[in-house]
Amino acid sequence: MRTAYTSDQIRTAERALMATVPEGTLMRRAATGLSVVCAGLLPGVYGSRVVLLVGSGDNGGDALYAGARLARRGARVEAILAGSRTHAGGLAALLDAGGRTAGTDVIERADLIVDGLVGIGGAGELREPYRTLALAAGAAPGLVVAVDVPSGVDASTGRVDGEAVRAQLTVTFGACKNGLLVDPGRSFCGPVELVDIGLGPYLPDPDVASLTDDDVADLLPRPEAESDKYRRGVLGIVAGSDRFTGAAVLAVGGAIRAGAGLVRFASAETAVRQVRNRWPEAITTVLDGPSVAEVGRVQAWVLGPGMGTGEEAVALARAVLATDVPVLVDADGLTILANDRSLLRRSAPTVLTPHAGELSRLLDVPRERIEAARMEHVRRAVAELGAIVLLKGSTTLIAEQDRPVRVNTTGTPWLATGGTGDVLSGIAGTLLSGGLSGYDAVSCAAHLHGLAAQAASTGISGGHGPIAAMDVATMLPQVIRSL
Ligand SMILES: NC(=O)C1=CN([C@@H]2O[C@H](COP(=O)(O)OP(=O)(O)OC[C@H]3O[C@@H](n4cnc5c(N)ncnc54)[C@H](O)[C@@H]3O)[C@@H](O)[C@H]2O)[C@@H](O)CC1
């Protein structure tokens, strides 16, 4: 499990650790780690041109001390002092090592730009002259390394108000910060390198976590010798309609390929015919009214993809949500819930898998606000809707009351194509019916879905290319085998 923390959590842990070591120890550890990473990025340290962007806080101090170490190894280190104050010890160390201060024009000629403008002390939009420096660093040809956090990215949430430094690598200290995992912040970081400064024993429970392949392998339900299809989990899927059949075929495909014991599919006749043609493994029922009583016993439901939002669909959604087993609601099912939130009052867990647009309708908040502040809104959704929520998007977030927000780290931008969400709902449904909690089921499903997409998208040359939603389902058995 990878974990991440808010700025406040990091500060509290740092204070506790600082009380046990001589003053300046942590900054020395941070700066040493930073200088080692920077040195590794340069073809040769001696003679290379390093420019430090130095803000007024300790983030600037880290940059200055790291710059001093590089200067001692023969780099030409120049510091642009951007703040109203400058870390005195750091500046003295740099000048003592042969570094110097300079004007902004040196950015253009740098081999390496070290962004020490703001770290976890940053708040709100970057002010001038930081903003202009952030833009200049992004436009310059040199490599950009962010110190602790790319300046302009909110370390606790990943929010970016205005401009931020676009780094090719972020060197973070002590522990990962939320903003390095969550978009839009994540997209400014490049790979994240963690420098150990001894914070581990002082860290609280994480605010954010992400599953690794090993975590998912441990969580996945696997059949045992005495398993039969019923004991492995029976998933009910209510999806599709006479007008829309593709979503149903894809959801059933995701479920079957993810290893469902049995899928019971129920819908209008056209959708049933399509599913039966494509997936003879599923048991199908043509519904002739808003009841799922004749479908048979299931351990979980997937409700919504392609089912429509008309009166009949609403009555059908009501019938599924009235059952006492976990229900995962997606797509049209979410629109139905947005129109009548009272449907969410139920005894068994409900799992919602909206994208930002669907969450916007559920919470009555503009979509852009959700996209700019994904962490806040996924938490708010959990609190307001009383459900487990997976928010899809550039970073998929999974939230449940009183648990860390999980960030999914697998996937490829090629996943942004029609139908992949339907496959995801099928995978998650299978894991729900197999006995995982809603939180674990959607977390593992998102992880597998991303891995399968990566595998489907990677061509013979190793690059990435387009995928169709069904390709994701097709790759699932191979991905599960590889874990
Ligand atoms: N506390 C510790 O023990 C350690 C801290 N370290 C470093 O210290 C950093 C935190 O240092 P600080 O608490 O001094 O805070 P920062 O250096 O991150 O930033 C605070 C300064 O930035 C200014 N600022 C904040 N938001 C701004 C904005 N939007 N535009 C322009 N200026 C803005 C503030 O006025 C303040 O002067 C960490 O990110 C890390 O780099 C490391 O040395 C490791 C040890």
Ligand SMILES: [K+]
């Ligand atoms: K920074």
